[in-house]
Amino acid sequence: MHLSSDEVILWQSGFLKLNLTILTTWALMLLLGGGAWLITRRLSTSITISRWQSMLEIIVTMAHRQIGEVGLQKPEKYLPFIATLFLFISTANLCTVIPGYEPPTGSLSTTAALALSVFIAVPLFGIAESGLVGYLKTYAEPTPIMLPFNIVGELTRTMALAVRLFGNMMSGDMILVILLTISPLVFPVLMNILGLLTGMVQAYIFSILATVYIAAATRTREKSTS
Amino acid sequence: MLIDWFTVAAQLVNFLILLWLLKRFLYQPVLKALDEREKKIAAELEHAANVEAEAVQEKAAWQKKNDEFAQQRQQMMKQATDEAATRRSELLDEARQEYDALHSRLLETLKREETEREEETERRVNDEIFSVAGKLLAELADESLEARIIDKFCRKLEAGGSEIAGQHPGQDGAPKQAVVRSTFPLMPEQRERVTGTIEKLIGSETPLSFEQSDKSGCGIELCVDGLCVSWHFQAALDALKRAADEYREHEPDEGAADAR
Numbered sequence: 001m002h003l004s005s006d007e008v009i010l011w012q013s014g015f016l017k018l019n020l021t022i023l024t025t026w027a028l029m030l031l032l033g034g035g036a037w038l039i040t041r042r043l044s045t046s047i048t049i050s051r052w053q054s055m056l057e058i059i060v061t062m063a064h065r066q067i068g069e070v071g072l073q074k075p076e077k078y079l080p081f082i083a084t085l086f087l088f089i090s091t092a093n094l095c096t097v098i099p100g101y102e103p104p105t106g107s108l109s110t111t112a113a114l115a116l117s118v119f120i121a122v123p124l125f126g127i128a129e130s131g132l133v134g135y136l137k138t139y140a141e142p143t144p145i146m147l148p149f150n151i152v153g154e155l156t157r158t159m160a161l162a163v164r165l166f167g168n169m170m171s172g173d174m175i176l177v178i179l180l181t182i183s184p185l186v187f188p189v190l191m192n193i194l195g196l197l198t199g200m201v202q203a204y205i206f207s208i209l210a211t212v213y214i215a216a217a218t219r220t221r222e223k224s225t226s
Numbered sequence: 227m228l229i230d231w232f233t234v235a236a237q238l239v240n241f242l243i244l245l246w247l248l249k250r251f252l253y254q255p256v257l258k259a260l261d262e263r264e265k266k267i268a269a270e271l272e273h274a275a276n277v278e279a280e281a282v283q284e285k286a287a288w289q290k291k292n293d294e295f296a297q298q299r300q301q302m303m304k305q306a307t308d309e310a311a312t313r314r315s316e317l318l319d320e321a322r323q324e325y326d327a328l329h330s331r332l333l334e335t336l337k338r339e340e341t342e343r344e345e346e347t348e349r350r351v352n353d354e355i356f357s358v359a360g361k362l363l364a365e366l367a368d369e370s371l372e373a374r375i376i377d378k379f380c381r382k383l384e385a386g387g388s389e390i391a392g393q394h395p396g397q398d399g400a401p402k403q404a405v406v407r408s409t410f411p412l413m414p415e416q417r418e419r420v421t422g423t424i425e426k427l428i429g430s431e432t433p434l435s436f437e438q439s440d441k442s443g444c445g446i447e448l449c450v451d452g453l454c455v456s457w458h459f460q461a462a463l464d465a466l467k468r469a470a471d472e473y474r475e476h477e478p479d480e481g482a483a484d485a486r
Contacts, residue, residue: 006230021233025240033247040255045262060256076257080249088244108228113237
């Protein structure tokens, strides 16, 4: 019994090591990247399209629309980052239906990495939108007194992102394991289904929060310009 | 320790690689395909709108042409009907005129045929009568009949010869030639009788000549300057003919009255 798939180390050489989290992530990358390549290598621009292309178009257009609904002016600019977060987390969580699979999102390292990526991406998008000085000024708004609180808020929300996803996924796995020992029939299946729902909800929450953070960082510029 | 910082770094790199992979193989191609499809659909919609507009215009043009055609057809039909009516009227008039002409010609023909038939009948009746009368006269003719004819002729001259007397003499005062024509040769005493009667009537200075006529029948006449006084069986026959005609004309009326 282990709390994280990081503990399952498959290969190690000094500082370098290959654990189950990284391996699973590679598998997911192969699945997502390979699947996208297979489907998009023969895209049709006519009225009639294949089912797989239709599925991809639905996913991309829905992500595009969600980003726009949150309030970002040019959704296609943020689409790759936010949609990749959603697709990676949701795919990682949906694959829990595979027996013996341990989602990489159940590892705090993975969720921390994703939260760090958001933590880095938000100021980058903000600076790209309103410049370094303009972005830094947002930390001193509405008054300079708020500067430490804004910095703390920036750090804590990153931690919250990482821990929320990790806690939900890890707890789901833990509950499943515990229930298997108590009630091996039926109930674990229901919990598994609930876990799928939770996984999708968490993927949505993570990506929508990232979108909101980016929107907050870029909207300051829009307010000042208006 | 729940966080393995090597794994965090590796996952961060993994995420960036996945981000690049999906951007390269998913978002860009799909967005590009969507844009192309939208452009294509927009172009097709625009094309459809243009085609529809053209169709509407063509429909309006065809409708206009149809209306004009229908109007022209109606006018042509009306014109043709009028022309047909006029032509019919003309033909009827021509036919009526032709009928009238034919009818009048038929009536004329019938009338002429009737007249010719009547004339033919009359001629034959006359011929027959004259033939019969001639035969009878030829059989009956003798001196006593000729004497009676001359006697009748002289009496007629005495009774109604004033017209002849008025013709003598002529305007220049010269006596006119008087001619006595008879269908039989006059005996000397008969000639004297006639001469005496004529002289009583027109005087003795009038030159008088006697001729024998080749007319059929039997009779004698005196002609002075185209004016004649005669006693001839022909006159009797004419009287007989007139009586026959009067009888023929009155006969239908009497027949109708009898029928009533």
